[in-house]
Amino acid sequence: MLGVARLLTSRLNHTFALSTSRLSLLLGSSSSSRGLSSGGVRSKVEAVLNLEEVKKVLSDLRAEDIQIIPVKSQCEWTDFMVIATGTSTWHVRNIAQALIHKVKQKQKGAERLLLPSVQGHEGGNWVVIDSGNVIVHALDEKARSYYKLESLWLTEMAPKGPNQDLEKALNTSASPYTLGYRPLNISSQ
Amino acid sequence: MRTNLKVVDNSGAKRVMCIQALKGKKGARLGDTIIASVKEAQPRGKVKKGEVVYCVVVRAAMPRGRCDGSEIKFDDNAVVLVNKQGEPIGTRVFGPVPHELRKKKLVKILTLAEHIA
Numbered sequence: 201m202l203g204v205a206r207l208l209t210s211r212l213n214h215t216f217a218l219s220t221s222r223l224s225l226l227l228g229s230s231s232s233s234r235g236l237s238s239g240g241v242r243s244k245v246e247a248v249l250n251l252e253e254v255k256k257v258l259s260d261l262r263a264e265d266i267q268i269i270p271v272k273s274q275c276e277w278t279d280f281m282v283i284a285t286g287t288s289t290w291h292v293r294n295i296a297q298a299l300i301h302k303v304k305q306k307q308k309g310a311e312r313l314l315l316p317s318v319q320g321h322e323g324g325n326w327v328v329i330d331s332g333n334v335i336v337h338a339l340d341e342k343a344r345s346y347y348k349l350e351s352l353w354l355t356e357m358a359p360k361g362p363n364q365d366l367e368k369a370l371n372t373s374a375s376p377y378t379l380g381y382r383p384l385n386i387s388s389q
Numbered sequence: 390m391r392t393n394l395k396v397v398d399n400s401g402a403k404r405v406m407c408i409q410a411l412k413g414k415k416g417a418r419l420g421d422t423i424i425a426s427v428k429e430a431q432p433r434g435k436v437k438k439g440e441v442v443y444c445v446v447v448r449a450a451m452p453r454g455r456c457d458g459s460e461i462k463f464d465d466n467a468v469v470l471v472n473k474q475g476e477p478i479g480t481r482v483f484g485p486v487p488h489e490l491r492k493k494k495l496v497k498i499l500t501l502a503e504h505i506a
Contacts, residue, residue, distance in 0.1 A: 277491065277505060319494050323474040328496045335496065347480050349500065 249303055249316060249331040251280055257302050258284050263295055263338070269353050279333040281353055285344050289324030295338040296327045303331070390416075394425065394468040397447065398479030398501070401434010402427045402470060405444060419449045419461075420493040422471065435478055436470065442478075444468040445495060447486045447502075461487055461506065469498055477501060 251268065258266050263284040272279045286292035296318050307313050316331030326343045329336040337349060390409070396402045405425035410417035417423045423444050430438045448463035455461060463485070470478045477498055485506040490499050499505065 275505070277488065277499070281500070317494055317496075319496055320474070320476065323476060325474075325476060326497065328500070330491070330496050335500070337500070347501070352481070352501065 249299060249329075249334055249336075251282075251334055253302060253306075254282055254299065254334055254336055257298050258282070258295065258336075261291075261295055261298055263291075265344075267350055269350070271353055274353070278335050280335070281349075282334060282336045283344075283349050284336070284338050286338055286340050289340060292327055292338045292340055293321060293324050295336075296321060296329055299329050299331075299336060392466065393428070394444070394446070394466045396444075396470060397467045397483045398469045398477060399481050399483075400436055400470045400477075400479035402430045402436045402442070404429040405442065405468060405470075407444075408441070417446055418451065419446055419453045419487060420489045420495065421446055422475075423468070425468065443471050443473055445471050445490075445498060447482070447490065447498065448484065453487070453489065455489075463506075471498075 263286060265285045267283045269281045271281050284295060286295055300315060303315055304313060316329050318327060318329050320327045325340060327338045390407060392407045394405050394407060396405055406428050407423045407425045409424040411422045423446060425442055425444050427436055427438050427440045427442060430436055436442060447469050448465060448467035450462060450466055452460040452462040467484060469482055472478055482498060482502040485504045486502040487506050
C-alpha cells in the first residue's frame with residue numbers, strides 16, 4: 201500500500217541548499233564566471249559542476265565504466281546522473297576529491313565558495329557528489345553490482361506511458377461493451 | 390520510542406520498533422536517523438528478527454513544514470534500513486519519499502527511491 205503524501209498548500213519550485221554558502225548571494229559573489237548576463241538561474245548553473253567538466257575529470261582519473269544518464273524526463277530534482285566505478289576505495293575517494301578541487305579552481309577569486317555536497321566519503325564504498333543539476337555517483341565494483349543503479353534508472357524508471365496492460369485488456373476483450381457499443385435496450389421487441 | 394514503523398526497502402525486514410532517536414530530545418522526525426529493533430522479517434533477507442539496526446525515517450504521519458510555507462504529511466510511518474556509515478542496506482526503496490532527504494545529505498536514498506513527493 202502506498203503512503204499518500206498530502207501537501208496542504210501548493211509547493212513552489214523547491215530550492216535545495218548546497219553545503220556551504222547560501223544561494224541568495226550568488227549574483228554578487230562569483231566574479232570568475234563571466235556569463236552573468238541573464239540573471240539568477242544562469243549563474244546558479246555555472247557556479248557548480250556541469251556535465252563536460254565532470255566527463256573530463258572522470259576520464260583524466262581513469263575512472264572505469266562511466267555512464268551518463270539523462271533523467272530529466274523521469275525525475276524533477278536533477279537532470280543528469282553520472283555513474284563511475286573506481287578500482288579501490290582510495291580511487292573512489294580520489295574521484296570525489298578531484299571533482300571538489302575542480303569546483304574550487306573554477307571559483308577562484310570568489311569571496312564565497314559554493315561547493316557541491318559529498319556524501320559517503322568516510323566509507324569509500326559509494327560516494328555521491330550532489331551539485332544541483334548533475335549528480336555524480338562513484339562506486340566500487342562490488343557496490344555497483346549490488347545496487348545496480350543503471351538498471352534502476354534506465355529500465356525500471358522508464359517513462360510510465362499509457363498503461364499498456366490496461367489497453368491490451370480493453371482491446372482484446374470480446375464483449376461489445378468495450379468497443380463502445382451498447383446494445384439497445386428496447387423492451388418492446 | 391516503541392513506535393512501530395514499516396520498512397519500505399528490500400532489505401528483508403518488514404516491521405521495526407524504534408528504540409532510540411539519535412537526534413532530538415522530542416523524538417525523531419522526517420529525515421532523522423533512529424536505532425530500531427527488527428520485529429518482523431522476511432525469511433530470506435539481509436536482516437533477521439531481533440537485530441538492532443539503524444534506520445532513516447522517510448515517511449511520517451506528522452506534518453513537516455517546508456520553507457515555502459506548505460506542509461507535507463504521509464499516511465503511514467515508514468523507514469529505510471541503513472548501516473552505521475549511512476549506506477542503505479536494501480537496493481530499492483518503495484513508495485514516495487520527500488525532498489527533505491536531499492538537504493539532510495541522504496541523496497543515496499533519493500536515488501534508490503521510485504517516487505519523490
